Amino acid sequence: MNTQTTQTKTDTLDHAPIVPRENLDFGLDGDIPKYWMANDAFKTRFFDAMSTLFPMGEKFFITSVREFRDGVTSPKLQQEVKDFIRQEAQHTLIHRQFNDRLKAQGVDIDDINKQLETMFFVEAPKMTTPTQRLAATAALEHLTSMMCTCFFERRELLEASDPRVRAMYAWHAIEEVEHKAVAFDVLTQVAKAGYFRRSMAMLAITFGFPLTVARIMNHMFKVDGFSLWQRTKLWARGLWWFYKPGGLFIPTIGYYLAYYKPGFHPWKVKEMPSYGTWLKVFERTGDPIAAGNALHAAGQ
Structure with missing residues (x-):
């Protein structure tokens, strides 16, 4: 992925408005x-595992930002916080619908939610400050946008x-870019x-997030x-897919x-170049699946 940065001040960077989109049908x-992704168990379950994180994860994001909401004095940022919360709430609703499919397959969604709720809303408040939790949210938002x-x-x-x-993930991606x-x-x-606070949070998330996904x-x-041996083979092939040259993550390095650069701001890293393609198709058709197909087709 060819990541480009700008050198302009953050308050002059052009970026898309945050638009909460509700009542979408996927x-x-x-x-x-x-196994909806290439009939591949590993690739499918990677995305499925991330979906199980979103309801509690989005709630954590909203809570972390709300703790500082009263201190926001900029009218522009006040509106962005409001729209951020509305977008994250919609993500929660849609991913709960998707997770109902996983629950019907035997995945213990209730237990996963219980463990995540304990981690985010019982253990984290005991061990961290509100600023540390907000720093974790900012780091996770960067990784999600990435x-x-x-x-x-990358179309392939x-x-x-x-x-x-x-299409569900395309819509989620579009809105993550808007409120990143x-x-x-x-x-x-x-x-x-x-700098130190946000960098330390990113380091912690870099190790903690993939371990949580892997456990799920x-x-x-x-x-x-899958037997132990079968799971071992799945992980071996999957980790190669993740980290091989030209694989899932290495091109995003x-x-x-960029997050560790002094003076970094999210809008100094360009969003997906095909963002406008999704937006135009969705505004014309109101169909998130058609917009998702268009966004995918516009990839390189």
Whole structure:
């Protein structure tokens, strides 16, 4: 992925407005295959595991930003916080619908939610400050935006996926790009967190996030009936897909490392170049699946 940065001040950077989109229908109650991504258990369960994180994760993001909401004095940032919360709430609703499919497959969604709720809302408040939790939110928003840009900038990654699920992730990606700077702006402008605080949060998230996803994926593989040896082979092939040269994550390294630059701001890293394609199709048709197909087709 060719990541480009600008040198302009953050208050002059052009970026898309945050637009909460509600009552979208992705057809998630339809006949979506169990392994909806190229009939590949590892690739499918990677995305499925991330979906299980979103309801509690989005709630954590909203809560972390709300803790500083009263300190926001800029009318522009106040509106962005409001729209950020509305977008994240919609993400929660849609991913709950998707997770109902996983629950019907035997995935213990209730237990996953319980563990995440304990981690985010019982353990985290005991061990961290509000600023640290907001810093974690800003870091996770950067990683999410990075992955969204990666998935839809490179057409081959989601080529053989079910268009309904792909459309759900396309919509989620679009909105993540739109609000990617909100938590960061609250962190730096209101919480007054500096370089060290945000960098340490990113380091912690870099290790903690994939471990959480891996634990959920392993549960899913067990539910699917894979033996220990089969799971070992799945992980070996999957990790190669993740980290091989030209694989899922290595081309995004520039996007990731940009967060550690002094003077970094999310809008200094360009969003997916095909963002406008999704927007035009959705505004013309009102169909998120058609917009998702268009976004995917516009990838390189």
